[in-house]
Amino acid sequence: MAQEAAAAEGAAGVPGAAWAEAVPLTALNYGARRRLGLFLNPRAAVAADWTALAERLGYEFLEIKRLEAEADPTARLLEDWPARCPGRATVGRLLALLRALERHDALADLAPRIEEDCKKYLERKRQEADRPLQVPAVDSSEPRTLETRGITTRDDPLGQTPELFDAFICYCYKDIEFVQEMIQELEQTEHKLKLCVFDRDVLPGACVWTITSELIEKRCRRMVVVISDDYLDSEECDFQTKFALSLSPGARLKRLIPVKCKHMKKKFPSILKFITVCDYTNQHTQKWFWIRLAKSLLLP
Structure with a gap:
């Protein structure tokens, strides 16, 4: 990480420098994304726009048509790309594509912003690498337990038979009453589903990000996202949703099921717009809500 930071300091604002390949696209802040949209959103015959960038990223015709409905399709594309191609969506790759599309005007304008965002990211990584490691146990003679066991x-404390679930429930604590109703409808009826509800099933004491990733990826067949205005303000819910989407790009494996539990004043999360939603707020279809959700979770 120290080498990366040193490289960043010597980049001198050169767009597409080699160090940018080590910086994920998520390092770009809102200002840089919005500015790029001002260049790419307008459709013009004389310059490559956001659709040309989407084609270079491998998006198909119907996927591009879906993005056309967005108010800021460039920003939506940059948000969707990391989930679609985990590990490959980097600042360096974006800069290379802009050069290939001959959008030198955008590169010249955005160079200072992009350089600043990348330097901040690499500096954070350097600081994290320099932090002293915590001793995993006070007494090294004591038996150690892996963090993902128990x-x-x-759970079996020895990790021989880890507990498995039909679905991980991603929810904000303010929606716990709806989650309790979900438990009654899906676990305590003829459906006999087994849900992973964090506040009920997870033991305290381990790193929340580590065990959440373990549960979503290896212990639960699917994930139900309980969506409300409070959900949009939760960092935990945001992490869980994006992690689940990275395991199933484009929802091809049907791993993630959005559930709208309340009427919302805020805008529905754009990252989930392309997935069919199970809407509890629609009174006309509410009588079919639980059976539809149960059938989705019971799919092989």
């Missing part, structure tokens, strides 16, 4: 109430 994380749920019914």
